Amino acid sequence: MEKLVSLAKRRGFVFQSSEIYGGLGSVWDYGPLGVELKRNLIERWWRSVVQEREDIEGMESAILMHPKVWEASGHVASFTDPLVDCRQCKKRFRADDERIKGKPGEESAQCPVCGSKGTLTDPRMFNLMFRTFMGPVEDAAAQVFLRPETAQGSYVNFLNVMQASRQKIPFGIAQVGKAFRNEITPGNFIFRTREFEQMEMQYFVKPGEDEEWFEYWHEERMRWHYDLGIDPDKLRYHPHGPDELAHYAKRAEDIQYHFPFGWQEYEGIHNRTDFDLSRHQEYSGKKLQYVDPATKEHFTPYVVETALGVGRLFLVVMADAYREEEVEGATRIVLGLHPSIAPVKVGIFPLVKKDGMPELARNIYKELQKLFAVFYDDGGSIGRRYRRQDEAGTPFGVTVDGQSMTDSTVTIRDRDTLKQERVSVDQLATYLTERLQP
Ligand code: GAP
Numbered sequence: 001m002e003k004l005v006s007l008a009k010r011r012g013f014v015f016q017s018s019e020i021y022g023g024l025g026s027v028w029d030y031g032p033l034g035v036e037l038k039r040n041l042i043e044r045w046w047r048s049v050v051q052e053r054e055d056i057e058g059m060e061s062a063i064l065m066h067p068k069v070w071e072a073s074g075h076v077a078s079f080t081d082p083l084v085d086c087r088q089c090k091k092r093f094r095a096d097d098e099r100i101k102g103k104p105g106e107e108s109a110q111c112p113v114c115g116s117k118g119t120l121t122d123p124r125m126f127n128l129m130f131r132t133f134m135g136p137v138e139d140a141a142a143q144v145f146l147r148p149e150t151a152q153g154s155y156v157n158f159l160n161v162m163q164a165s166r167q168k169i170p171f172g173i174a175q176v177g178k179a180f181r182n183e184i185t186p187g188n189f190i191f192r193t194r195e196f197e198q199m200e201m202q203y204f205v206k207p208g209e210d211e212e213w214f215e216y217w218h219e220e221r222m223r224w225h226y227d228l229g230i231d232p233d234k235l236r237y238h239p240h241g242p243d244e245l246a247h248y249a250k251r252a253e254d255i256q257y258h259f260p261f262g263w264q265e266y267e268g269i270h271n272r273t274d275f276d277l278s279r280h281q282e283y284s285g286k287k288l289q290y291v292d293p294a295t296k297e298h299f300t301p302y303v304v305e306t307a308l309g310v311g312r313l314f315l316v317v318m319a320d321a322y323r324e325e326e327v328e329g330a331t332r333i334v335l336g337l338h339p340s341i342a343p344v345k346v347g348i349f350p351l352v353k354k355d356g357m358p359e360l361a362r363n364i365y366k367e368l369q370k371l372f373a374v375f376y377d378d379g380g381s382i383g384r385r386y387r388r389q390d391e392a393g394t395p396f397g398v399t400v401d402g403q404s405m406t407d408s409t410v411t412i413r414d415r416d417t418l419k420q421e422r423v424s425v426d427q428l429a430t431y432l433t434e435r436l437q438p
Contacts, residue, residue, distance in 0.1 A: 001260040004322055005189050007333065011391055013037065013318070014190060026186030026193045033392055034314075036343035036373060038197075041313055042176050044340055044438065045199045048224060049174050049306075056172035056201060057165045061153025063178060064134070069152050070145050072283035073276060075129060078247040079148060081184055082123035089114035094184050095123035128181045130194075146180035151305060153177075154202040155276045158288055158301075162204075169290050169301055170213065172203040176310070188261055190311040197310035204290070204301035207274065210250075213304045214271045218253055221267060221306050225255060229338040230320050234258040238265065248275045257316045266312035274300040317341060321393060327418070335393030336416055340438040345372035347389040351401040353378055361400040364410070364425065368398075371429060372436065390415055396432060 008014040012031035016023040030038055050058040070076050082095035084104040091113045095104050099112035105122035130146040133139075147153070154161075154173040161173050176199045186192045205213045218237070225235055240252040250273045254265035277288045277300050289298050321335045339345065348365045350357035358378055365376045375394065377385045386397055397413040403422075404410050410428065411420045423431050 001189065003324075004260070004318055007322070007335075007391060008034070008189075008318065026183070027195055028190050028193060028311075033343040037317070037337070037341060037393075038310060038314055040341040040343070041317070042197075042199065042310060044228070045224075045308065046174070046176065047438075049172075049199075049201050053172075055167070055170065056174050056203075057161050057167060058174050059154065059157060059161055060175060060177060061150065061157060063147050063180075064144050065147060065152060065156070067144055068283050069156060069280075070129065072279040073152050073155075074247045074279065075145075075148060076127070079129060080125040080127050083126040083184055084123050085121045086111040086114060086116065086119050087121065088116040088119040092184060093120075097185065126182075126184060128183065130180045130182050147178075148181050149179050149307070150175040150177045150198050150200045151202055151272075151307070152276070154200070155280055155288075155303075156284075158204065158277060162290075168293065170203060170205045170209070172201050174199070174201040176200075188259070190315050191259070191261075191264065193311060196312075198307060199310060199313075200305060200307045202272075203304045203306075205304060206292075207299060207302045210271050210273065210302040210304060214251060214269065217304050217306050218269050221269060221308075222255060225267075228317065228341070230257070230316060234320065236263065238263070246270070248272045257319075259315070259319060266316055267306065267308040270305040270307065272303040272305055274302050276303060277301060332387060332390055334390045334415065337393035337395075339395045339436045342393045342395055343373065344375045344389070344392055344394045345396065345436055346374045346432060347385065347394045347397045348374055348376050349382060349385050349397060349399045350378050351382055351399055355402065356405050357400045357402075360404060360425075361398075364398060364400065364428065368429065368432070371433065386413065395436070398428065 011033055013034035015029045015031050017027035017029050018024045050056050084093050084095050089111060093100060097112065100109065102109035104120040107118040109120045110117050111119055129148050131143055132146065133142045134144045135142050154175055177197065178195060179198050180195050183192055183194055186194055203213060203217065222235065226232060234257055236256050238254040238256045245252055249270045251271040253269050255267040256263045256265050281288050288300065290301050291298050317337060321337045323334050323336060325332045325334060346368055348361050350361040361376065365374055368374045382399065389397055395415050399411045399413065401411065408425045409422045410425060412423050412431065413420045
């Protein structure tokens with residue numbers, strides 16, 4: 001994990017937020033390569049979930065919503081974690097922190113940080129939602145929340161989207177956007193943060209057909225992760241037991257990845273029944289129902305949700321792609337990212353900075369730039385330039401050498417096999433396009 005964090009910083013994938021001020025707890029910034037990788041992940045998800053399907057519409061709701069939304073959704077009452085404090089060292093923990101010995105509140109319970117006995121308080125419930133105020137007066141009437149999930153924006157817009165897009169049930173609404181949770185114990189780099197991004201899809205179905213759709217999305221989502229090239233041996237499902245289910249869920253299953261710190265969730269598939277739509281009908285007094293055009297039957301749809309964290313997916317693809325290899329007596333660090341998500345697709349290098357090579361390489365760069373994210377590098381030995389792109393996860397390197405100047409061919413180096421092929425400059429775009437297909 002330390003190696004991954006160090007690479008992430010060194011190569012500009014992820015930086016600590018406000019680092020020059022000592023950082024802000026569990027908040028992270030994405031650097032030049034990180035932002036490209038993140039956008040590519042979102043783009044790949046959006047393409048498969050929205051653009052390649054007739055039955056799913058995209059939307060983007062605001063982060064701030066009417067405060068009643070969060071009463072109706074149950075987040076004000078139930079989006080809580082049990083918290084304990086140590087009276088001795090003043091540290092805070094989740095009551096279910098595995099490091100705590102004994103039962104918090106009892107004399108025998110031991111603080112996992114300072115080791116004191118009998119200093120842990122009884123657990124008390126702590127709401128994870130961030131609050132702020134709307135307008136100049138900071139009183140209870142002006143209090144609003146930063147959303148802890150994008151899902152509620154899709155529920156309150158269920159009728160708007162359905163009518164505007166003329167969809168019929170079953171259909172879905174997808175969103176990508178920021179969410180905020182005042183986590184008690186964030187950590188493990190970008191795994192659990194207080195500000196994060198979600199890619200969520202709410203699929204509205206006829207009650208009674210929810211189990212079937214749950215199975216469908218359960219399969220479909222795992223297939224998506226396989227297609228992204230994630231090692232299948234590091235993926236598994238984790239069904240939620242009754243004590244793990246969120247307040248809205250009838251059934252839930254996580255997709256887990258075997259991170260360097262163990263098996264952990266990064267996507268959830270939830271059967272949320274008609275809980276959210278029914279509660280919004282109750283609290284708003286507005287009907288959120290579907291009328292079957294054939295039978296004229298009225299019903300409140302059930303929802304099967306797929307919820308994936310962008311930052312967690314980012315960590316999965318980085319951890320899965322990272323490898324170290326011995327090549328000609330030296331260690332090579334490679335990020336074997338799937339080409340579709342690699343921040344840079346092709347590195348372009350003149351072998352030396354003379355004899356017309358930089359000019360030809362620049363021309364190739366300008367042409368390929370119209371098609372993909374490319375990077376021009378003429379600094380240092382060719383070996384070092386290859387290694388820099390290996391660490392960035394760049395799938396191909398194009399080198400202009402002496403022969404290029406006589407026969408208009410270049411070498412193409414494959415990041416994974418290290419094989420080099422000679423290709424003519426006019427065939428370069430076709431060659432690379434074929435190999436960079438999603
Ligand atoms: N709308 C349902 C929902 O939000 P969740 O299981 O709480 O469900 C879905 O969250 C996904 O969002 C998680 O699988 C994870 O990838 C991501 N996520 C949740 N909390 C997070 C946090 N504090 N930091 C980073 N990602 C988080």
